[in-house]
Amino acid sequence: MPRSRQPRPRATLASLAAELKISRTTVSNAYNRPDQLSAELRERVLLAAKQRGYPGPDPVARSLRTRRAGAVGLLLTEALSYSFRDPAAMSFLAGLAESCEAAGQGLLLIPAGPARDDAEAAAVVQQAGVDGFVVYSVADDDPYLAAVRERRLPTVICDQPRGVPGVSLIGIDDRAATRTVADHLIDLGHKEIGVLCMRLGHDRCDGVVDRERLHAPKFHVQRERIAGVQDALADAGLDPTSLTVVERSEHTARAGSSAAAQALAANPRITAFVCTTDVLALGALEWARREDVDVPGQLSITGFDGIEEALREGLTTVRQPQEDKGRRAGTLLLSRSDSGVATVETVETQLVAGRTTASPPGSVVEPDIAETA
Missing domain, CATH: 3.40.50.2300 (Response regulator)
Known part of the structure; x- marks a missing residue:
């Protein structure tokens, strides 16, 4: 019976070096340090490796030798x-x-x-x-x-x-960045502001945030962004403890939409939302359109991040790079x-004043004394 043909052994770095009559270091350099070889020698090594099915030096062995994973x-x-x-x-x-x-x-x-x-x-x-x-x-x-x-x-x-x-x-500086948004709204005349935020802890919690949870969040970013709004209210002579905060465990536009509805149900006097992300703000905008709430005529909405979709929508937001x-x-x-x-x-960061903020309905702009004199 004719002998069965045995598969050719797979080439290794050592066998390739022996066949080409060069050192194993030279074969390795063809892959890892090509500047150490002439273009002709490197091409000869790579061509021989391709013909013999040699894939190159073992990356695991290399990482063990160099103690670097790359x-x-x-x-x-x-x-x-x-x-x-x-x-x-x-x-x-x-x-x-x-x-x-x-x-x-x-x-x-x-x-x-x-x-x-x-x-x-x-x-x-x-x-x-x-x-x-x-x-x-x-x-x-x-x-x-x-x-x-x-x-x-x-x-x-x-x-x-x-x-x-x-x-x-x-x-x-999350606190200072959100403070610029809140100051912008207060300067426009808003006094009743709601915050729509991402989760404050590991547990799933969707709803109006009570004082105990507000003071024990595990996420620095959300904690500081809410504090920025509270700072602005306090410095404007408004009560920071009156702030309505609604938390969502999922970061989606749908979550922002439901949070907007829940915040206004909890406090119908709200005239502006500070959303801690643009995604939540875009959801709040969707809710307003669906409910035929005029933005910014009846309700101002702000975001945070400066993502492309928010900028296209003309959202007032904080842009961060x-x-x-x-x-x-x-x-x-x-x-x-x-x-x-x-x-x-x-x-x-940079405050981007868009088309989603304006003075609250029924607000009266105080006349400038110099103009009335």
Whole structure:
């Protein structure tokens, strides 16, 4: 019987080097350090490798040898499916990816979700083959952040939490930024203002926020944005405790729509909404159109983030440079991997006065004394 043909053994770095009569280092350099070889020699190595089915040096072996994974881990503690629907998160991701690409680093999205317990969170983070972490906007007591810190790798936090020892931060002054929105509304004559916000804690809570929950939120960003409105009310001689705040556990336009209805049911005197995100504000605008409520004639609505859809709608909002924050987070992380120095960077925001704010109905503008003299 004719002998069966045995498959040709798969080429390895060593066998390829032996066949070409060059060193294994030369083969490796053809992939990892092409500047070390002449163009002709590199082409000869790559052609021989292709003909023999050699895929290149084993990246796992290389990472074990160099103790470098060549990748940055982005920790998003919302479900990845949600993160890819969030315009602000996607802008941040684009900026981070740009900085990683410029540095020749990969980007690993870590599938961290709110349903996992502390042990599962630790396992996910421990298994991530990365050289450092960018943590995107998590709660003060997030278990994934605790697991990241146990890795003792360079880490940069975007937005929240604040004041983590030894960890770099990129963010904005949320309190001051929202204060500009509230001041704008108060200057227009609004006294009854409602706030539509994202979740204040890990638990699912959809409704009017009571004082106890308002003073114990786990999310710095939401806490500070609400405080900015309270500061403006207090300085205008209005009662900050009268502020109607409605929380939503889901960050969608639909959630913003239902929150607007609930806030006005709780306090029909509201003439303006400060929404802590543009997504919620766009939902409030949808509700107003559906209910035939004139914006801004009967109700003023503001947002936060400056996403493209909000700007197209003419929404009064706070624009923050999300893509630049992503780029800066990557730069901070990759530079700190060498220096080991933690830094804090605060980027500027801008109030964009759009078509969704005006004086409340029935307001009277005081005449200028000089004009009546």
